[in-house]
Amino acid sequence: MKRLNLLLLKIIYMLFYFVYIVSSRFEKNKKISKFFLKFNNYIVKKRVKERVGKVCVLLPHCIQNYNCIYKITSVTDNCRSCGECGIGDILKLKKTQGVDIKVVTGGTLARKHLKETKPYFVVAVACERDLISGIYDAFPLPVYGLFNKRPNGPCINTEMEAEEIEHILNEFRNG
DSSP, rough: HHHHHHHHHHHHHHHHHHHHHHTTTTTHHHHHHHHHHHHHHHHHHOOOOOOSEEEEEEGGGHHHHHHOSSSSSOOOGGGGOOOOSSHHHHHHHHTTTTEEOOOOHHHHHHHHHHHOOOOOOEEEEEEEHHHHHHHHHHHSSEEEEOOOTTOOOOOOSSSOOOHHHHHHHHHHHOO
């Protein structure tokens, strides 16, 4: 029965992803990506019933201040928590929440990290396109998605509040 549910869910994800790709040529794309993310996050909350196991938080490299000389894509401990970007606050969750936090430069590194670490579930932050395709690629691994904020446009000095990630982690931890 569980296998049948996963197969049905995979078909639904495939249909959503197809509609998302087709809609990328139209203005409705943002609405579809928001709808897909709400649907996905709802499903993830239902699927992750036992709130135990290794949790991974995936972040895009563009969340770090572009001018920072302490690059954190290889080693997050390089961060000096200077306050120029939100990375320092997010990295504190590594200690307070006991989660694996990885900053990646793209989908290939994200998939590689997930394959190596085999988390129970993932909280992923990215722009619409990368997040939607990443959730689809990672299936059946439950990936709770959060769109990053892009006050400076795409791929440079994007933002995500540590509190938002912490709230999601607490929600899963406390059921």
